[in-house]
Amino acid sequence: MGEKLANSKGSEGLVPSKKSRAREFIFSQSGFLIAFIIVLSIAITMVNRNFIKPQNILNVLGQISIAGIVAVGVGLILISGDFDISVGSQISLDGAILAILMTRTGSVLLPVIVMIFTGAALGFINGVIVAKSKCASFIITLGTRAAYHGLVLVATKGRNFPLQGMFETLGRGKIGFIPIPIVIFFLVLIFAYFLLKYMRFGRTLYAVGGNRTAAYLSGVNVDTIKIAVYTLCGLLVALASMTLISKLGASYPNTGDGYELQALAAVVVGGTSLWGGKGTALGLFLGVVIFGVMSNSLNMMNVSPYFREVFIGGIIIVATILSRIGELKK
Amino acid sequence: MEKLLDIRNLNKGFPGVQALSDIDFDLYGGEVHCLVGENGAGKSTLVEILAGNYRFDSGQLHIKADSYSYLSPSKSLTIGIETVHQEDQLVLSVTAAENIYMGHLPMNRLGLFNLRKCIKDSQVLVDSLGLHLDVSELVSELTPVERKTVCIAKALSRRVSILILDEPTATLGLDETKILLDGVRRIREQGIGIIYISHFINEVFDIADRITVFKDGKKVATHLRSRCSKEQVIGEMVGRKAGHIFIRPEHKVGEVIFQVRNFTRKGAAEDINFEVHEGEIFGIGGLIGSGRTELARLMFGIDRRDTGNIILRGKDVTPNTPIEAIRNGFGYLTEDRKETGLILGRPVKENITIAEMNIRRPVLLDLPEERNQAVKMVNSLRIMTPSLEQVVINLSGGNQQKVVLAKWMLSDVDVIIFDEPTIGIDVGAKKEIYELIDDMALKGKVIVMISSDLPELLALSDRIGIMRKGKMVKIIKGSEATEESLLKYSTGV
Numbered sequence: 001m002g003e004k005l006a007n008s009k010g011s012e013g014l015v016p017s018k019k020s021r022a023r024e025f026i027f028s029q030s031g032f033l034i035a036f037i038i039v040l041s042i043a044i045t046m047v048n049r050n051f052i053k054p055q056n057i058l059n060v061l062g063q064i065s066i067a068g069i070v071a072v073g074v075g076l077i078l079i080s081g082d083f084d085i086s087v088g089s090q091i092s093l094d095g096a097i098l099a100i101l102m103t104r105t106g107s108v109l110l111p112v113i114v115m116i117f118t119g120a121a122l123g124f125i126n127g128v129i130v131a132k133s134k135c136a137s138f139i140i141t142l143g144t145r146a147a148y149h150g151l152v153l154v155a156t157k158g159r160n161f162p163l164q165g166m167f168e169t170l171g172r173g174k175i176g177f178i179p180i181p182i183v184i185f186f187l188v189l190i191f192a193y194f195l196l197k198y199m200r201f202g203r204t205l206y207a208v209g210g211n212r213t214a215a216y217l218s219g220v221n222v223d224t225i226k227i228a229v230y231t232l233c234g235l236l237v238a239l240a241s242m243t244l245i246s247k248l249g250a251s252y253p254n255t256g257d258g259y260e261l262q263a264l265a266a267v268v269v270g271g272t273s274l275w276g277g278k279g280t281a282l283g284l285f286l287g288v289v290i291f292g293v294m295s296n297s298l299n300m301m302n303v304s305p306y307f308r309e310v311f312i313g314g315i316i317i318v319a320t321i322l323s324r325i326g327e328l329k330k
Numbered sequence: 331m332e333k334l335l336d337i338r339n340l341n342k343g344f345p346g347v348q349a350l351s352d353i354d355f356d357l358y359g360g361e362v363h364c365l366v367g368e369n370g371a372g373k374s375t376l377v378e379i380l381a382g383n384y385r386f387d388s389g390q391l392h393i394k395a396d397s398y399s400y401l402s403p404s405k406s407l408t409i410g411i412e413t414v415h416q417e418d419q420l421v422l423s424v425t426a427a428e429n430i431y432m433g434h435l436p437m438n439r440l441g442l443f444n445l446r447k448c449i450k451d452s453q454v455l456v457d458s459l460g461l462h463l464d465v466s467e468l469v470s471e472l473t474p475v476e477r478k479t480v481c482i483a484k485a486l487s488r489r490v491s492i493l494i495l496d497e498p499t500a501t502l503g504l505d506e507t508k509i510l511l512d513g514v515r516r517i518r519e520q521g522i523g524i525i526y527i528s529h530f531i532n533e534v535f536d537i538a539d540r541i542t543v544f545k546d547g548k549k550v551a552t553h554l555r556s557r558c559s560k561e562q563v564i565g566e567m568v569g570r571k572a573g574h575i576f577i578r579p580e581h582k583v584g585e586v587i588f589q590v591r592n593f594t595r596k597g598a599a600e601d602i603n604f605e606v607h608e609g610e611i612f613g614i615g616g617l618i619g620s621g622r623t624e625l626a627r628l629m630f631g632i633d634r635r636d637t638g639n640i641i642l643r644g645k646d647v648t649p650n651t652p653i654e655a656i657r658n659g660f661g662y663l664t665e666d667r668k669e670t671g672l673i674l675g676r677p678v679k680e681n682i683t684i685a686e687m688n689i690r691r692p693v694l695l696d697l698p699e700e701r702n703q704a705v706k707m708v709n710s711l712r713i714m715t716p717s718l719e720q721v722v723i724n725l726s727g728g729n730q731q732k733v734v735l736a737k738w739m740l741s742d743v744d745v746i747i748f749d750e751p752t753i754g755i756d757v758g759a760k761k762e763i764y765e766l767i768d769d770m771a772l773k774g775k776v777i778v779m780i781s782s783d784l785p786e787l788l789a790l791s792d793r794i795g796i797m798r799k800g801k802m803v804k805i806i807k808g809s810e811a812t813e814e815s816l817l818k819y820s821t822g823v
Binding site for chain 2: 014015197198199200201203206207210211213214215216217218219220221273277278
């Protein structure tokens with residue numbers, strides 16, 4: 001297929017035109033996901049007209065924004081070829097520390113700073129173990145998931161910590177008519193887009209996830225990259241936890257339960273390869289939206305919330321199989 | 331003795347290459363029939379056909395009284411064909427005895443595994459080979475020759491009439507080889523027909539009853555061992571000179587600019603010394619497994635060395651990690667571009683700029699500048715790709731290799747180590763890559779080129795260092811070397 005290609009046309013042909021890029025986009029995974037969202041929305045609206053109302057759309061976004069922030073962190077790690085399933089426990093632990101310190105000190109700023117450092121540290125620990133041991137990150141973070149959850153129980157002795165009206169704005173406030181969690185989610189997405197597209201760090205994540213050895217032999221410091229991406233995920237999780245605790249008005253020992261699965265489901269649906277090296281910020285966003293729309297539609301169709309877990313599990317399995325089929329076709 | 335195997339006019343082609351053409355080959359019970367030839371001569375293809383992993387395109391295959399149109403792996407085993415591959419296929423974490431009976435472990439009356447019988451039977455089997463080995467030991471504790479013995483015993487544990495040994499001594503020392511050859515003689519006495527593949531001519535003349543030479547997928551000749559000489563066989567392996575596809579233009583050779591001193595990693599490459607002059611291409615020859623790639627990995631800082639340093643233009647640039655190597659001006663084109671050279675799922679552009687980016691280490695990428703650099707590389711190396719955004723996996727082998735080359739050229743490295751630069755690449759692209767290598771040498775880059783392709787090594791190298799069993803046994807001038815002399819030093823005749 002080489003002959004008819006670029007070189008006869010000089011450098012012009014090497015850089016795709018706007019038109020061909022548009023065509024490519026429509027047939028890409030993101031294009032497919034957008035089409036899917038549209039079809040899904042129309043279908044749901046036909047069943048229940050309330051779905052398409054602005055209030056409900058804000059509702060959907062509000063519900064997914066916190067899981068969405070976590071999904072960005074998990075997605076960045078997945079692009080680099082690894083997993084973090086300890087994020088749920090991290091949310092609980094970050095949240096517990098925040099709430100305990102706030103109720104003890106009565107101040108806001110110091111607990112928030114401590115919590116951010118905690119979040120970074122939890123991610124850093126994951127990263128160091130995964131990078132240095134070269135063991136399967138899925139198992140390592142399964143371990144830290146249990147350990148972090150244990151630390152929550154140690155710190156809280158199993159009790160809840162209500163914030164008694166402190167620190168409400170972040171989770172419940174609005175900018176104009178848009179809830180702040182949604183704003184934060186979009187800022188995080190823009191950050192992820194910028195990081196993946198314009199920063200060497202983001203580029204390197206793809207390289208490490210695509211072929212760790214080749215990246216290493218091309219001068220990438222693989223261990224540093226791993227540690228950095230886990231730490232970054234820890235920071236995003238801290239941000240999510242902060243927003244969540246503020247929204248709930250209290251910390252519970254099980255605040256973060258289930259977030260690792262929701263995040264993973266959204267990431268996989270968004271086309272981030274489970275084998276690393278593939279994924280985009282747009283994909284992450286669309287994955288989160290699809291996930292949110294689907295759970296919202298379950299609510300609207302009065303499906304029992306007890307089915308939620310079944311549904312999440314199903315989504316992960318189906319999305320994984322679909323992406324595997326796509327991978328095999330190549 | 332009974333004729334076990336009779337192959338006539340066998341053909342097997344792969345896309346782009348005729349691996350076997352009109353091959354005749356036969357084997358009698360109780361003989362060792364050695365198969366020799368250079369890499370790519372077609373030996374492995376024949377082995378894979380007999381093991382049932384490939385189907386042949388045309389020809390006749392008779393085994394004992396029956397004729398076959400193809401073999402499947404299970405049919406091959408039922409007939410009694412056993413293959414001992416070059417790489418040991420053993421489970422390290424269990425005993426030798428269990429490995430020997432893997433797949434048909436002896437059971438007791440309750441249908442449970444009978445370890446005692448397994449150990450007893452396999453000990454008898456190993457003893458019958460005249461080898462000393464305690465089969466109740468874990469394979470992970472065994473020496474290379476003992477492991478090879480286990481592989482052979484494993485083959486013999488089934489009803490076997492044709493035994494194929496594919497380079498059984500490639501990783502063994504001289505004494506160990508002797509032990510193994512004694513074992514092979516005992517197997518021959520049992521009336522089993524043995525196809526024995528080896529690169530080591532001395533060893534072949536030690537063990538063979540007959541010797542068949544393959545060259546470029548054709549059979550050159552079959553000799554009785556007693557009726558031929560080593561020189562004759564080597565001459566046939568090399569064959570008539572094919573027309574050179576590349577001749578390096580006249581060039582000046584300047585001062586010594588690059589020195590490798592006392593490079594050693596025990597068991598991989600030992601006490602390696604050589605130097606490269608300005609404008610020179612330094613070739614490294616030797617058999618696969620002779621320590622060439624190990625040396626390249628040491629020079630690039632991938633594996634830890636015991637001793638040694640590298641001097642480039644008077645400065646010590648010995649790297650301890652690949653990252654350091656790249657910063658010190660090294661590039662390494664690995665022998666397996668798909669596994670270790672490229673990020674196959676990423677675009678051409680990113681693969682070209684990755685090393686340069688890691689030298690410069692900017693926080694933010696300058697995307698327009700990156701695109702310009704990649705376009706320049708794609709055009710100057712004439713990489714055939716529909717766009718810079720094309721993922722590399724969709725390019726042909728030659729173009730993939732050019733992408734790897736572009737990565738190092740863009741990084742402006744001073745030293746490039748090539749490991750099999752044209753493996754799996756068509757002739758046209760080969761020539762282009764030779765021109766690029768030549769051009770880099772002329773521009774004062776230090777070129778170290780490992781190759782198994784003898785015509786390539788001869789055509790490009792000013793001098794050639796030949797490796798054998800981890801040592802650089804000889805450095806000869808390219809102009810004075812011939813395929814025969816390279817092969818002689820590589821095999822130690």
